[in-house]
Amino acid sequence: MASTGEAGDPEARVLRADARRNREKLLAVAVVALSHSGGDVPLDAIAKQAGVGIGTLYRHFPTxxxxxxxxxxxxxxxxxxxxxxxxxxxxxxxxxxxxxxxxxxxxxxxxxxxxxxxxxxxxxxxxxxxxxxxxxxxxxxxxxxxxxxxxxxxxxxxxxxxxxxxxxxxxxxxxxxxxxxxxxxxxxxxxxxxxxxxxxxxxx
Amino acid sequence: MASTGEAGDPEARVLRADARRNREKLLAVAVVALSHSGGDVPLDAIAKQAGVGIGTLYRHFPTxxxxxxxxxxxxxxxxxxxxxxxxxxxxxxxxxxxxxxxxxxxxxxxxxxxxxxxxxxxxxxxxxxxxxxxxxxxxxxxxxxxxxxxxxxxxxxxxxxxxxxxxxxxxxxxxxxxxxxxxxxxxxxxxxxxxxxxxxxxxx
DNA sequence: CCCGTGAGCGGAGGAACCTCCGTTTCGGGA
DNA sequence: TCCCGAAACGGAGGTTCCTCCGCTCACGGG
CATH class of the missing domain: 1.10.357.10 (Tetracycline Repressor, domain 2)
Known part of the structure; x- marks a missing residue:
């Protein structure tokens, strides 16, 4: 097969629906934000654009x-x-x-x-x-x-x-x-x- | 010869006496501070210990x-x-x-x-x-x-x-x-x- | 359908970073 | 010795980071 999609990670517990939604949203926003302006976007801005709190961003992506x-x-x-x-x-x-x-x-x-x-x-x-x-x-x-x-x-x-x-x-x-x-x-x-x-x- | 001391840098303008003193003091403090506590000392603390402003630290060592x-x-x-x-x-x-x-x-x-x-x-x-x-x-x-x-x-x-x-x-x-x-x-x-x-x- | 539980949320707040610019000090010339 | 321009200082304050914990609400069991 050509691809595993996002499900390849064996240690990933199943996320609650809202958590998965937020994660997805964050990634989508991050891709756009990081491709512009040399990638020096404050993480807070990404969280805000994704419509989630900064805490949520950090939970999903610790660094x-x-x-x-x-x-x-x-x-x-x-x-x-x-x-x-x-x-x-x-x-x-x-x-x-x-x-x-x-x-x-x-x-x-x-x-x-x-x-x-x-x-x-x-x-x-x-x-x-x-x-x-x-x-x-x-x-x-x-x-x-x-x-x-x-x-x-x-x-x-x-x-x-x-x-x-x-x-x-x-x-x-x-x-x-x-x-x-x-x-x-x-x-x-x-x-x-x-x-x-x-x-x-x-x-x- | 075994060593060049600190004077090896050819592009280094001569520092004013006070600048050199501060630089030296900062290095001395930094060595001590960085060898303890896993090196995660705030730069502000190093500046304070060296008795100089944070601005001085950053001028000498930009990062x-x-x-x-x-x-x-x-x-x-x-x-x-x-x-x-x-x-x-x-x-x-x-x-x-x-x-x-x-x-x-x-x-x-x-x-x-x-x-x-x-x-x-x-x-x-x-x-x-x-x-x-x-x-x-x-x-x-x-x-x-x-x-x-x-x-x-x-x-x-x-x-x-x-x-x-x-x-x-x-x-x-x-x-x-x-x-x-x-x-x-x-x-x-x-x-x-x-x-x-x-x-x-x-x-x- | 409703309830209880705990996964997940959010954002205030404290810590560290780093810039910027008014003030101070040095040191070479007159 | 005094003066002046430039070098260096310093720290307030804006920015970003990241943690922490009380609240919310998704979802499985009854």
């Missing part, structure tokens, strides 16, 4: 570092969970294309959080290795599906595609990122389609 | 980290500067013995500052390599002098002696550290004296 890490993991999980969401009813290549779009957005968010993530990088160097694996797995699933459906070439490699998508983000300039990235991703998709073999099946 | 590092460097410099102070009028072996005593004290201080140093270790990994060199150089000077005077064996190695002194600190227990370390260092000195050759000279 600033914990919040940053959780926020980052949350984004990665969201991205990877999308693989399941973009499932069967949708054609495999369309799913792949859509996911690519989301990946580019994810990269933008990650860049925004860079300053905030700085504080985490020292204490947990495993983090990035782990999330990288998660993402590669997700992408592999999508590629596999599309290959199986015969809509993209069989030799598509997750690492290469990942690199290409990062490139897309780098190249697209700040203002027109959405448009430019969109067109570049179309180009990339076409590249992946070139030489695809339709396996024996309904359409063959 | 907590800067203060910790400076305090540590200060201790190393003090230790190494002692080599010059324990100069010619004093016999080379007596100088060596005295310096060993100070080294053990230094180790104790360093241990006390361990928690505080934690914050520095990430940002400047060169620091410890550098201070290590300083100390080895200092010890080499002392050993060289004593060997030249023929009062210790010629094959004495700085690295070994350093290790031995660290051992002395480790072995001596908290309460009677001074006594025990003293006797162990005497033992170490005797070991160094064994087989010493008196070179041709006045006493030969």
């Amino acid at each position: 600033r570092e914990a919040l940053v890490e959780a926020a980052y993991r949350h984004e990665v999980d969201r991205l990877c969970a999308a693989v399941d969401e973009l499932g069967p009813p949708m054609p495999a290549d369309a799913a792949l294309r859509e996911w690519m779009q989301r990946f580019v957005d994810y990269v933008a968010t990650k860049r925004g959080m860079a300053a905030a993530l700085q504080s985490v990088v020292t204490s947990d160097s495993q983090l990035f290795a782990h999330t990288y694996r998660q993402i590669v797995d997700a992408l592999n699933t999508l590629l596999g599906n599309a290959i199986a459906a015969g809509t993209i070439r069989a030799d598509a490699d997750a690492d290469d595609v990942l690199r290409a998508m990062r490139g897309v983000w780098l190249v697209a300039d700040e203002q027109h990122r959405a448009d430019q990235a969109g067109r570049l991703l179309d180009l990339l998709m076409d590249g992946l389609r070139f030489g695809a073999v339709v396996r024996p099946g309904p359409t063959a | 907590r980290e800067a203060l910790v590092e400076a305090a540590y460097r200060h201790e190393v410099d003090r230790l190494c500067a002692a080599v010059d102070e324990l100069g010619p009028p004093m016999p080379a072996d007596a100088a060596l013995r005295e310096w060993m005593q100070r080294f053990v004290d230094y180790v104790a201080t360093k241990r006390g500052m361990a928690a505080a140093l934690q914050s520095v270790v990430t940002s400047d990994s060169q620091l410890f390599a550098h201070t290590y060199r300083q100390i080895v150089d200092a010890l080499n000077t002392l050993l060289g002098n004593a060997i030249a005077a023929g009062t210790i064996r010629a094959d004495a190695d700085a690295d070994d002696v350093l290790r031995a002194m660290r051992g002395v600190w480790l072995v001596a227990d908290e309460q009677h550290r001074a006594d025990q370390a003293g006797r162990l260092l005497d033992l170490l000195m005797d070991g160094l004296r064994f087989g010493a050759v008196v070179r041709p000279g006045p006493t030969a």
Whole structure:
């Protein structure tokens, strides 16, 4: 499977409904807040924006570092969970294309959080290795599906595609990122389609 | 030469007399404060103890980290500067013995500052390599002098002696550290004296 | 449906951080 | 010796952090 969603943690007791809601809200707000203004947002502000008391924030995330890490993991999980969401009813290549779009957005968010993530990088160097694996797995699933459906070439490699998508983000300039990235991703998709073999099946 | 004292920094403008005094006072206080109570002393307290305003502390050491590092460097410099102070009028072996005593004290201080140093270790990994060199150089000077005077064996190695002194600190227990370390260092000195050759000279 | 329990909430308040700027002091020239 | 500009001082006060504990309300059992 490509992703575990947020439920992977074995030691996490089941949270009461309100607690889970608050936690989710905090993460959502934190991601936005930390991606702007260099990540030096006071925690109080995040709590207020999330509509909870500062105490609640600290209960869920005892240190600033914990919040940053959780926020980052949350984004990665969201991205990877999308693989399941973009499932069967949708054609495999369309799913792949859509996911690519989301990946580019994810990269933008990650860049925004860079300053905030700085504080985490020292204490947990495993983090990035782990999330990288998660993402590669997700992408592999999508590629596999599309290959199986015969809509993209069989030799598509997750690492290469990942690199290409990062490139897309780098190249697209700040203002027109959405448009430019969109067109570049179309180009990339076409590249992946070139030489695809339709396996024996309904359409063959 | 074994040591550069505190004057090594090429970019340091000459400080006004009062500034230098305050800086010195702050470092002295900081060393003591940071070696006790796990190093989580409020900076305000250090400033107050040093008899200066908090503003003065921050001017000299813009971050907590800067203060910790400076305090540590200060201790190393003090230790190494002692080599010059324990100069010619004093016999080379007596100088060596005295310096060993100070080294053990230094180790104790360093241990006390361990928690505080934690914050520095990430940002400047060169620091410890550098201070290590300083100390080895200092010890080499002392050993060289004593060997030249023929009062210790010629094959004495700085690295070994350093290790031995660290051992002395480790072995001596908290309460009677001074006594025990003293006797162990005497033992170490005797070991160094064994087989010493008196070179041709006045006493030969 | 209602009740009891304890998980979860919130935010006041105390501690530490750090900046900013009016005041003091140093020290080199006249 | 006196004077003046610049260096350095100091601490009030605004900001952020984080803890602590009395209150609330979610939810499982009756």
